[in-house]
Amino acid sequence: MDTPEINRRQRQKLGYTYTFLSDPKVEVIRRYDLLHHGAGPKGTDIARPAEFFIDSNGIIRWVNLTENIAVRARPEQVLEAFELTEQPASR
Numbered sequence: 001m002d003t004p005e006i007n008r009r010q011r012q013k014l015g016y017t018y019t020f021l022s023d024p025k026v027e028v029i030r031r032y033d034l035l036h037h038g039a040g041p042k043g044t045d046i047a048r049p050a051e052f053f054i055d056s057n058g059i060i061r062w063v064n065l066t067e068n069i070a071v072r073a074r075p076e077q078v079l080e081a082f083e084l085t086e087q088p089a090s091r
Helices: 004-014 027-031 075-085
Strands: 050-054 060-065
Touching: 050 075, 060 075
Parallel strands: none
Antiparallel strands: 050 060
């Protein structure tokens, strides 16, 4: 829900090199049913934490959702999910 500028500053502060999704109009958040009503500071709406694996065809292969903004998938969970969702190579 943050603006591109807020995301850019946060990304730089944390040292991340990948792009953050900026969705100030809440279009993507609503599309994936990630709006968490009243869970932000002073009862504001925020996006629920979520991780997705989306294949090259745009098919969602794995989702991790939580109601707690401090909870994220552990690295080993993500790696396991990636291994389970890998498609066999074409021969």
